[in-house]
Amino acid sequence: xxxxxxxxxxxxxxxxxxxxxxxxxxxxxxxxxxxxxxxxxxxxxxxxxxxxxxxxxxxxxxxxxxxxxxxxxxxxxxxxxxxxxxxxxxxxxxxxxxxxxxxxxxxxxxxxxxxxxxxxxxxxxxxxxxxxxxxxxxxxxxxxxxxxxxxxxxxxxxxxxxxxxxxxxxxxxxxxxxxxxxxxxxxxxxxxxxxxxxxxxxxxxxxxxxxxxxxxxxxxxxxxxxxxxxxxxxxxxxxxxxxxxxxxxxxxxxxxxxxxxxxxxxxxxxxxxxxxxxxxxxxxxxxxxxxxxxxxxxxxxxxxxxxxxxxxxxxxxxxxxxxxxxxxxxxxxxxxxxxxxxxxxxxxxxxxxxxxxxxxxxxxxxxxxxxxxxxxxxxxxxxxxxxxxxxxxxxxxxxxxxxxxxxxxxxxxxxxxxxxxxxxxxxxxxxxxxxx
Amino acid sequence: xxxxxxxxxxxxxxxxxxxxxxxxxxxxxxxxxxxxxxxxxxxxxxxxxxxxxxxxxxxxxxxxxxxxxxxxxxxxxxxxxxxxxxxxxxxxxxxxxxxxxxxxxxxxxxxxxxxxxxxxxxxxxxxxxxxxxxxxxxxxxxxxxxxxxxxxxxxxxxxxxxxxxxxxxxxxxxxxxxxxxxxxxxxxxxxxxxxxxxxxxxxxxxxxxxxxxxxxxxxxxxxxxxxxxxxxxxxxxxxxxxxxxxxxxxxxxxxxxxxxxxxxxxxxxxxxxxxxxxxxxxxxxxxxxxxxxx
Numbered sequence: 209x210x211x212x213x214x215x216x217x218x219x220x221x222x223x224x225x226x227x228x229x230x231x232x233x234x235x236x237x238x239x240x241x242x243x244x245x246x247x248x249x250x251x252x253x254x255x256x257x258x259x260x261x262x263x264x265x266x267x268x269x270x271x272x273x274x275x276x277x278x279x280x281x282x283x284x285x286x287x288x289x290x291x292x293x294x295x296x297x298x299x300x301x302x303x304x305x306x307x308x309x310x311x312x313x314x315x316x317x318x319x320x321x322x323x324x325x326x327x328x329x330x331x332x333x334x335x336x337x338x339x340x341x342x343x344x345x346x347x348x349x350x351x352x353x354x355x356x357x358x359x360x361x362x363x364x365x366x367x368x369x370x371x372x373x374x375x376x377x378x379x380x381x382x383x384x385x386x387x388x389x390x391x392x393x394x395x396x397x398x399x400x401x402x403x404x405x406x407x408x409x410x411x412x413x414x415x416x417x418x419x420x421x422x423x424x425x426x427x428x429x430x431x432x433x434x435x436x437x438x439x440x441x442x443x444x445x446x447x448x449x450x451x452x453x454x455x456x457x458x459x460x461x462x463x464x465x466x467x468x469x470x471x472x473x474x475x476x477x478x479x480x481x482x483x484x485x486x487x488x489x490x491x492x493x494x495x496x497x498x499x500x501x502x503x504x505x506x507x508x509x510x511x512x513x514x515x516x517x518x519x520x521x522x523x524x525x526x527x528x529x530x531x532x533x534x535x536x537x538x539x540x541x542x543x544x545x546x547x548x549x550x551x552x553x554x555x556x557x558x559x560x561x562x563x564x565x566x567x568x569x570x571x572x573x574x575x576x577x578x579x580x581x582x583x584x585x586x587x588x589x590x591x592x593x594x595x596x597x598x599x600x601x602x603x604x605x606x607x608x609x610x611x612x613x614x615x616x617x618x619x620x621x622x623x624x625x626x627x628x629x630x631x632x633x634x635x636x637x638x639x640x641x642x643x644x
Numbered sequence: 645x646x647x648x649x650x651x652x653x654x655x656x657x658x659x660x661x662x663x664x665x666x667x668x669x670x671x672x673x674x675x676x677x678x679x680x681x682x683x684x685x686x687x688x689x690x691x692x693x694x695x696x697x698x699x700x701x702x703x704x705x706x707x708x709x710x711x712x713x714x715x716x717x718x719x720x721x722x723x724x725x726x727x728x729x730x731x732x733x734x735x736x737x738x739x740x741x742x743x744x745x746x747x748x749x750x751x752x753x754x755x756x757x758x759x760x761x762x763x764x765x766x767x768x769x770x771x772x773x774x775x776x777x778x779x780x781x782x783x784x785x786x787x788x789x790x791x792x793x794x795x796x797x798x799x800x801x802x803x804x805x806x807x808x809x810x811x812x813x814x815x816x817x818x819x820x821x822x823x824x825x826x827x828x829x830x831x832x833x834x835x836x837x838x839x840x841x842x843x844x845x846x847x848x849x850x851x852x853x854x855x856x857x858x859x860x861x862x863x864x865x866x867x868x869x870x871x872x873x874x875x876x877x878x879x880x881x882x883x884x885x886x887x888x889x890x891x892x893x894x895x896x897x898x899x900x901x902x903x904x905x906x907x908x909x910x911x912x913x914x915x916x917x918x919x920x921x922x923x924x925x926x927x928x929x930x931x932x933x934x935x936x937x938x
Contacts, residue, residue: 303687414881414884414885470793470796471796472797611686612905619887622884626885626886
């Protein structure tokens with residue numbers, strides 16, 4: 209009884225939300241325009257596919273459309289129902305749909321902590337047996353880690369990401385400042401820009417996750433990749449001087465007025481716009497920001513260079529570790545009626561988007577792809593080089609932790625930005641999450 | 645017609661459709677929320693029954709929720725003591741027959757019609773620290789030191805987010821009060837004028853007392869609306885920075901949809917409902933003086 213009632217109500221809530229969201233999203237079926245009618249008459253299998261929508265200026269939009277188009281051309285017996293919404297709405301939409309057993313056959317998802325409740329509830333299809341056809345060999349090592357739960361693989365990665373420090377070379381050269389490779393040089397650069405009346409760094413801390421990047425990368429520098437991952441896995445304590453140091457360094461940066469005024473009220477889009485306007489010399493963000501910097505309308509086109517986040521002298525962590533990993537991917541619903549076709553679609557979407565996005569300079573590949581690097585934008589090659597030089601990766605903590613802990617973590621980092629929590633309180637409360 | 649109204653069966657038949665709809669859409673979910681509030685549940689898998697733990701947790705060691713409630717009461721206070729008097733003043737001036745009555749009535753009502761998202765974006769631009777209207781104005785008149793990061797500072801974010809909310813609904817309450825003032829028969833004013841009463845006197849002794857029922861409605865709407873406010877806060881600050889502008893609505897949304905804590909969030913929802921019901925009753929009591937008629 210309880211279950212049935214729960215289902216009805218959650219279904220109702222889901223419907224309300226899905227309808228309201230669907231109204232905003234651009235729903236369309238992915239029929240190729242050139243497909244012939246004879247093939248269409250045979251179209252018996254319908255698969256639903258959900259993914260994130262992209263703005264028209266985003267080159268990822270074309271990559272995804274191409275992936276869908278090529279799948280349709282190769283599988284004319286399958287009809288796709290594609291639905292997309294924007295990032296934050298998508299998180300709510302997919303959660304509600306899965307809760308109501310209304311999940312689409314194939315859907316975009318973030319691995320690790322985000323998808324864990326779905327997997328735990330048995331709503332996701334384990335795909336180990338479908339990967340024996342050589343798919344596993346096509347993937348770069350380690351890229352399945354965030355889609356593996358209790359030794360079973362539940363999803364495939366559709367790209368790798370890495371966070372890099374974007375620097376506006378024009379501003380650096382114009383004011384005779386050296387692009388920082390170490391933390392001390394970073395502080396020097398901050399002072400130099402401040403003296404010239406320029407805000408040195410921007411971050412959209414209203415959204416909370418962009419600021420979290422800074423603490424996370426500092427933790428890689430002060431505690432290292434291995435310890436960070438261990439602590440996130442609850443195998444090591446956050447209440448450790450090395451994690452305290454990560455918050456101390458962030459506080460130093462805040463106290464040095466490194467960040468633009470008003471960051472607590474700034475969204476990531478606004479922060480990124482400020483950088484693209486050429487007003488701000490430094491911006492630490494994922495590689496996805498690169499394509500907009502290289503867009504025709506960008507005022508910093510051709511002026512941006514990237515670095516890994518500055519190293520920290522005397523710190524015990526990894527000077528060349530980076531924030532990133534393979535977390536974006538696709539999963540198949542356990543409820544799907546056409547398992548074979550759905551997994552085929554999943555594989556195709558992941559591989560095709562992965563290669564396409566790399567070619568377009570939007571992402572790093574998680575699949576072994578043959579890509580002509582000479583056609584990539586110089587910025588994309590630079591980012592790929594930073595990734596190659598990295599000695600290890602840690603995911604953004606909010607995607608790794610389970611959602612409730614992630615929320616607390618992001619709040620704690622925001623409180624360091626606001627100066628209301630001390631680094632010691634920060635690690636104590638982080639460790640309290642591990643003990644729950 | 646009278647025969648139909650005396651027929652109990654007929655009454656049932658006519659009431660039933662609306663009653664069923666209302667029960668299913670409004671009443672049942674409240675009880676379900678009450679039940680979900682007793683679960684520890686991520687909204688997806690199976691929940692475990694934990695009794696009143698979630699309800700107790702709302703107040704025990706949860707400064708944020710208490711702060712959110714406090715904030716919503718501040719908003720209710722602002723609505724009743726600032727928004728409604730302004731609305732009343734406008735309504736009286738317009739109902740008295742000021743020049744351009746129709747024009748101003750429309751103008752004041754415009755913010756109510758505009759989508760909240762648009763209003764949110766509008767005020768975000770006004771508050772923008774570098775190019776916003778507010779700071780630009782302050783700087784241009786020499787109050788450089790008064791310029792702030794309005795939405796991004798814990799000290800100012802709450803009030804900055806409340807100003808648009810209060811502003812938006814002035815027109816709404818004005819329209820209700822204006823309609824009430826307009827429906828007062830003209831003879832009463834005529835008689836008063838013959839007796840030598842001034843405009844001020846007629847407003848205070850005739851218009852406002854006769855508008856009492858609608859003022860009660862306005863106060864109820866203003867208080868309830870403030871307690872369950874969500875949309876503009878969500879757009880402007882999302883409760884931040886560091887929970888300074890949190891209201892129960894934003895906290896509930898984040899708890900359910902970002903933290904996956906369905907049980908906790910439902911407990912908050914139930915609290916908001918109960919809080920609204922209790923306050924409605926209190927307001928009804930406060931206004932329960934004898935009806936004035938002339």
